[in-house]
Amino acid sequence: MNELKEVLMLATREAGKIIQAYFQGSFTIENKEGINNLVTEVDKRAEEKIIEIILRHFPSHSIISEETGEKLQDSPYQWIIDPIDGTVNFAHGIPICCVSIGLLHNNELVLGAVYNPMMNELFFAEKGQGATLNGVPISVSAKKDFRRACLVTGFPYKWPNTTEHPIKVFERFILEGLPVRRLGSAAIDLCWVACGRFDGFWEYNLSPWDVAAGYLIVQEAGGRVTNFAGNAFSVFDKETLATNGHIHDEMLRLILHKNGIEKTI
Structure with a gap:
């Protein structure tokens, strides 16, 4: 599990660097289905980096990714990737967007990371081990009303x-x-x-x-x-x-x- 976590964190941070480097800069923007369902060249660059890192370490693992679709292999592991969640925000210079990567093992989520490099917030969870924000444990609110x-x-x-x-x-x-x-x-x-x-x-x-x-x-x-x-x-x-x-x-x-x-x- 340690190697899986290390690769998850590496892929998340490297994609975050790409997003931050282009934020409020110049990049191409295209429409997918629907007039405001956007994809940018940065989505594609970040996704390519994530997949390259994962498959370099785990070439037999399956990939489910927003822009490139599915690369399914005979493996109990599936990486689920959103290179930029909040692309419309990103395209308009709004710093509420992130890299999101989850890992399924035998159809059960075992690892997850969400990273907003503009706000320097990295959320992480491992099945059965709790969740953290920048390494500090977090919990949901206690509000009952x-x-x-x-x-x-x-x-x-x-x-x-x-x-x-x-x-x-x-x-x-x-x-x-x-x-x-x-x-x-x-x-x-x-x-x-x-x-x-x-x-x-x-x-x-x-x-x-x-x-x-x-x-x-x-x-x-x-x-x-x-x-x-x-x-x-x-x-x-x-x-x-x-x-x-x-x-x-x-x-x-x-x-x-x-x-x-x-x-x-």
């Missing part, structure tokens, strides 16, 4: 195929008088739940590379992560709810509320 919670969410570029528009769910939280932020990076949202800055986070239509590392970091910081049915979370789910645990059921009730009638959780 849902009415005083501070929340964060995001909105997908493509709306999910649900019977209820996500804006309606957002509206219910706002009508409760709760402060809800929208940072533009799911990985950072999750990490900020893990270290207690936020008490809860929910979002639709996320991809494995958006949530893999952050999911483990929240879990190891003492939080709870499920889908919107309240079931055990998978990084391949399209619904993500992460909280300090104390307000989880309250958030589920608001998310699942339909036409003034609460669904059974």
Whole structure:
């Protein structure tokens, strides 16, 4: 496990150097699906560096990466990579973006790192060993009063195929008088739940590379992560709810509320 951790940290930091070197500089920007679903040359450079480092040390491992897709091999290990989570922020010079890398072993997350080089914040977790921020242990908030919670969410570029528009769910939280932020990076949202800055986070239509590392970091910081049915979370789910645990059921009730009638959780 030590070599895996060393390679994870090396890849994360080297990609962070690339991101920081280009931040607020000049680089090409392209659109993927949707007018504001951006990818920059920096995403691609950072991703190439991450994959090169991983495969140099572990050539038989599988890769699932946002820009280059899947490189699946006959291995129990899968690296899940987002070279820049929060590309729109990065492209506009907003320093809320990060490298996010998670490692699955036999389909279980065992390592995760999220690094925002502009803020010099490196979050890390190892299965069963807790979570840290810049090497210092972190934990989720202890807040139990849902009415005083501070929340964060995001909105997908493509709306999910649900019977209820996500804006309606957002509206219910706002009508409760709760402060809800929208940072533009799911990985950072999750990490900020893990270290207690936020008490809860929910979002639709996320991809494995958006949530893999952050999911483990929240879990190891003492939080709870499920889908919107309240079931055990998978990084391949399209619904993500992460909280300090104390307000989880309250958030589920608001998310699942339909036409003034609460669904059974």
